[in-house]
Amino acid sequence: MEIVYNDEKLIKYLATAVQVDPERPVLVDKYLNDAIEIDIDALADSAGNVVIGGIMEHIEQAGIHSGDSACSLPTRTVSTRCLDIIRSWTTKLAKRLNVCGLMNCQYAIIPSGEVFLLEANPRASRTVPFVSKAIGHPLAKYASLIMSGLTLPELGFTKEVIPKHVSVKEAVLPFEKFQGCDILLGPEMRSTGEVMGIDYEFSGAFAKAQIAAGQKLPVSGTVFLSLNDLTKRHLAEMGRGFRELGFNIVATSGTAKVLQLEGIPVEPVLKIHEGRPNARDMLKNGQIQVMVITSSGDDLDSRDGLQLRRLALAYKVPIITTVDGARATMDAIKSMKNKSIEILALQDYFEPANAPQKLQAAQAAP
Structure with a gap:
């Protein structure tokens, strides 16, 4: 699978990625721009009872495979109206399909608030272990x-649980094991595992998930920004966000120009093909602590961008390739700067009487 944005990319995909003949049709779907993706797990019994297990909001926008996307439970930005629609449709589907056991559905919500059902699977999903712990x-x-x-009432599970804490699932990706492989996420799944972070705030839970996945988020230093034309509209927000966190910004020419027009301090840096010193040199010299790169997908990005992304991977520099991932990362860094990360046992989150005291004790400990 691949997301194509113009006729040129479609022609290239058909010429190089697939064989096209009557026995091998190509399925073309309309891509939903800027859509939020939702995962939902539900249980249904033979008596027609249906209970929602958990509703997860993907952090990356729709278009990233659900197995590669980070997600949050409970949801963060979804309106009550959309959640009610999702619950209603899922319940009706489970009853109409006569599901007995687990069912997973995936939805997309576009900026106007319209909800789309992407798929319904009358089976267990990879999200079940995550939801169960959450x-x-x-x-x-x-x-x-x-x-x-047995029935759901006999099991004593009759109502959706909305936890007071936040759980974040993050994918573990194997790019270090495959030399030359690009690290960009897309509609085809690449992860080989997942981790989980839990906290009473999203930012803390996301920070814990990143640490568990091997991402060492910095709390100071320099951020490298290089955004494609489709995502440049988010640059001002991102630039101000990193500046408020105390980071210096370096950026390639096009990105730097947009930031300068917004009055955001930035140091322009050469692209690899433009000469030296360039972003690759800065990476090797330890002058960049975190990178945000959204791919343009053109031939130049396939060379220069690929080199930078692989080099960041080799030098253990956190690299983010989506706008929403960058927003969540800024929240996590802010949380790490404001308070130390505290660890509670999983069981403590389900003992409301004990959790606050244990958390206070952990925070008071030297």
Whole structure:
């Protein structure tokens, strides 16, 4: 699968990526720009009872495979109206399909608020272990018992759990093991595992998930920005966000020009093909602590951009390739600057009477 933005890319894809003949049709879907993707797991029994297990909001926009995208439970930005639609449609689907056990659905919400059903799978999803830990209920066990003849009321699971804490799932990607492989995320899944962070705030949970996934987020230094034309409209927000966190900004010419017009201090840096010293030299010299690169997908990016992304990977410099990932990273860095990361046992999040005292004790400890 591939997302194509113009006729030239479509022709290249058809010429190099697939064989096209009557026996091998090509499926073309309309891409939903700037859409939020939602995952939902639900349980249904033979008596027609349906209970929502958990609703997850993807951090990266629709277009990144759900297995590669980070996600948050509960949702962060989805309106109550959209959540009600998603719950209603999922319940009706489970009943109409006579699901007995687990079901997973994926939705997309475009900026206007319109909800699209992407797919409905009457089976367990890879999200079930994450949701089970987030809400404190073993969904796979419940599904097995339901398929053996028990009902949801008999199991005592009759209502969706909305936890007071925030859980973030992050994908673990194997790019270091594959030399020359680009690290850009897309509609084809590449992750080989996942980790989870839990906190009472999203920013803290996301920071913990990044640390668990091997991303060492810096709290100071220099950020390198290089955004394609489709995402340049987010530059001012991103530039101001990193400046407020105390970071210096370096950027390639086009990105730097936009930031300068917005009055944001930035140091222009040469692209690799433009001469030296360039961004590659800065990476090697330890002058860049975090990188945000959104790919243009052209031939130049396939050379220069690929080199930079692979070099950042080799030098263990955190690299973010989506706008929403950059926003979440800024939130996480802000949280890390304002307070130290504290660890609670998973069980403590489900003991409301004990959790605050244990958290206070952990924060007071030297």
